[in-house]
Amino acid sequence: MTAIDELRATPVRTTPTDEERRVALRGMKRLATSLLLVAAVVFAVSFALQDQVPWLAYVRAAAEGAMVGALADWFAVTALFRYPLGLRIPHTAIIPNRKDEIGATLGAFVEDEFLSDEVVVGKLRSIGISARLGEWLSRPENAERLTAEASVAARGVMTLLGDDDVEDVIEKLARRHLFEPEWGPAIGRMGERLVAANQQRAAVDALFEKAEEWLEAHPESIGGIVSGRMPRWMPDFVEKFVDERAHKEVLAFVRAVREDPAHPMRETIDRYLADLANDLQHDPLMIGRLEQLKVDLLESPRVREFAGEVWTSVKDTLETALDDPDSELRQGFRSAVVEVGIRLSTDAELAAKVDEWVTDAAAYVVRNYRHEIAGVITETVERWDPKETTEKLELQVGRDLQFIRINGTVVGALAGLAIYTVATGIRSLM
Structure with a gap:
């Protein structure tokens, strides 16, 4: 047992x-x-x-x-x-x-005899807090109960939080961490690493694949551009021939680039991306242009709208997950609680560390606030x-x-x- x-x-x-x-x-x-x-x-x-x-x-x-x-x-x-x-x-x-004297004496007695370091620390070390807590938490019904109570508390906290205040915090965080640092050097360094590792190839493949699909679905797109520049006296069959020919050539070029990993166009794109990454890090003109873009974006009302949309989305998602006992959030929390309980009840080393932490924390509280704790008794009796x-x-x-x-x-x-x-x-x- x-x-x-x-x-x-x-x-x-x-x-x-x-x-x-x-x-x-x-x-x-x-x-x-x-x-x-x-x-x-x-x-x-x-x-x-x-x-x-x-x-x-x-x-x-x-x-x-x-x-x-x-x-x-x-x-x-x-x-x-x-x-x-x-x-x-x-x-x-x-x-x-002598009510007040009795209250003061009782408070002093509790402070000296019950809130001493030896009594509190000795009691905490003797009861095995981690083992008992671990056994309680490892039971699924207790984990479910704790999860339900935590969900109620979380919903209460979200209710107390004002939407405007949270949006202000999100906006300030976005400004501080996204807009205050220079974008150019950071983006350039990241782009340089991606190009050096050929990570851009996947994006280039996706780009030409989409281009091929679009050209196949819209044959008139290229034709209209070419025939629109020809003289008006040109016969219709000539324009049609030119349009079809132009579409086939463009489509064949895109298909060739997509199928050939060593195509010159790919090498040109790689060199362009490498030069762009270098300019973003070292070219003052390029860095200045990107910083101006950042300033324009920062002054846009979309930043505030973005903060509101982020909070609304997060809040709605959390509320839905907290209300649903079968949501992934609550299931994950329950599993985590049970796992923590099992570890506390089976891992002697971890349990010893937790016991020591709890004991030290309690000893610190008692050592520094024992007079205030015992004073509650004295003040309560005085108010009676x-x-x-x-x-x-x-x-x-x-x-x-x-x-x-x-x-x-x-x-x-x-x-x-x-x-x-x-x-x-x-x-x-x-």
């Missing part, structure tokens, strides 16, 4: 509600008060009849001690929370009168109303304090009986 299974198999203890605590407190108060009343009745009866029935003197002594113990402990318990019988006796109603504070604390510990009254009644009875017995024994010996 794994650590996670053991945790699941452990019965969960439910914390009583305030109403349940209040009912239990009232029951214990009634029990403690009932014992006091019983002791008082027993004392009254035994006191009245002890002359006729001598052994009742022992009962009276026990009942008398029980009443004294019960009253003393009632006073002590009541003095913690309020003034006994409404009398403002010194050192009573301790909690409402004294009456509210008294009720909260009494609900938490009042039921257990009533046992003090019950024990005081029992112990008082035994003490009273013992004292009377010893005193009577000494008196009989004298």
